[in-house]
Ligand SMILES: Cc1ncc(COP(=O)(O)OP(=O)(O)O)c(N)n1
Ligand SMILES: Cc1nc(C(=O)O)sc1CCOP(=O)(O)O
C-alpha cells in the first residue's frame with residue numbers, strides 16, 4: 001500500500017468503464033490519466049476475476065508514474081494483493097472497519113452513502129477516508145440508482161471528510177455540485193462516453209479551477 005499521506009481532496013475522481021476486453025479497456029483508460037483526474041477507481045463490472053487483477057496490475061505503474069492514487073471498487077482484498085492505494089466499498093461490499101484494519105491507516109477507503117446521512121456518519125466512524133453520495137442526476141451507467149439531494153453535501157460537512165458526488169455528472173452540471181459542497185466529482189460516462197474523453201477530463205477540471213473571466 002503506497003497511498004500518499006496527503007492525497008488530493010478536490011477535483012475529478014475518474015472511475016473506469018465496463019469493458020470485457022482488456023486491450024480495449026486499457027486503450028480507453030491509459031490515455032486520459034495524465035489529463036487531470038486526481039483519483040482513479042478501478043471499476044470494471046464486465047471483467048472476469050482474472051482480468052480484474054491483470055487490469056489493476058496494468059494500471060498501477062501508470063498511476064504511480066503520475067502520482068495518481070488508484071482505488072479498487074468492491075474488493076479490498078484485490079487492493080491489498082496488488083498494492084493499490086485503497087478501495088471503495090458500497091453497502092454490499094463488506095465491512096469498512098475490517099477493510100481499514102486489513103489495509104492499514106494509510107489506505108484510502110471510500111464508502112457509498114447513497115442518499116443517507118446516517119450511512120456517512122457510520123462510515124466516518126468505521127474509518128472511511130471519504131464519503132460518497134448519489135446519484136445526483138440520471139445516470140446512463142446506473143439507471144436505477146437512488147437519487148440524492150445536493151443538500152446532503154452541505155449537511156455532511158461536519159464529518160470533516162472529503163465529500164464525493166456521483167451519478168450523471170456532466171461538465172455542465174458539475175459546478176452546481178461543487179457549489180453545494182462536493183470536493184470530488186466521480187464520473188464514468190461523462191468521460192468515457194464523450195466523443196473526446198481527454199477534452200472531457202479538462203472540462204471537469206474547470207468546475208474546480210475556472211479560467212480567468214469564466
Ligand atoms: C465514488 C463512488 N461512489 C459510489 C460508488 C457506488 O458503489 P456501489 O454502491 O457499491 O456500486 P458499484 O459501483 O459497486 O456498482 C462507487 N463505486 N464509487
Ligand atoms: C457507480 C455509481 N454509483 C452511483 C451511486 O449513486 O452510488 S451512480 C453510479 C454511476 C456513475 O456513472 P456515471 O458518471 O456514468 O453516471
Ligand SMILES: [Mg+2]
Pocket residue numbers: 073074088089090091093
Ligand atoms: Mg460496490
